[in-house]
Amino acid sequence: MWYLMMFKRILAVGDIHGMYDKLIKLMELVEFNPVEDLLIFLGDYIDRGRQSLECLDYVMELHKKYPEQVIPLLGNHEVMCLNYYEYEGKSFGSRIDDFDRNMISIWLDNGGVDTFRQFKNLKKSELQKRLR
Numbered sequence: 001m002w003y004l005m006m007f008k009r010i011l012a013v014g015d016i017h018g019m020y021d022k023l024i025k026l027m028e029l030v031e032f033n034p035v036e037d038l039l040i041f042l043g044d045y046i047d048r049g050r051q052s053l054e055c056l057d058y059v060m061e062l063h064k065k066y067p068e069q070v071i072p073l074l075g076n077h078e079v080m081c082l083n084y085y086e087y088e089g090k091s092f093g094s095r096i097d098d099f100d101r102n103m104i105s106i107w108l109d110n111g112g113v114d115t116f117r118q119f120k121n122l123k124k125s126e127l128q129k130r131l132r
């Protein structure tokens with residue numbers, strides 16, 4: 001509690017879902033001030049909208065710039081995405097069972113297709129950087 005009292009405002013942003021333009025507009029509107037605000041992102045940066053990558057990078061860059069004032073949480077869509085890449089990698093060369101197959105399809109079935117398309121154009125190292 002004492003920690004929260006250091007901040008003048010606590011801003012919580014949820015479910016950006018690839019809507020980059022709206023994210024930028026919102027950030028302009030709230031005029032986040034790292035000197036006195038705490039900004040918590042509640043997860044779900046990706047999927048459904050068309051600019052998942054831009055949203056993810058924006059949030060992670062802001063966190064890197066202000067690690068104490070910008071807290072990005074993991075949403076269920078990020079978890080589905082991470083599971084996808086974990087199980088996709090695992091399935092190469094080994095037997096793929098129904099559980100694996102389910103973990104792979106669950107992200108794509110939940111709005112991950114456009115995100116997957118954006119991620120596909122990244123170099124492997126660039127993708128790995130974002131999955132950490």
Ligand SMILES: [Mn+2]
Nearest residue numbers: 015017044075
């Ligand atoms: Mn959501």
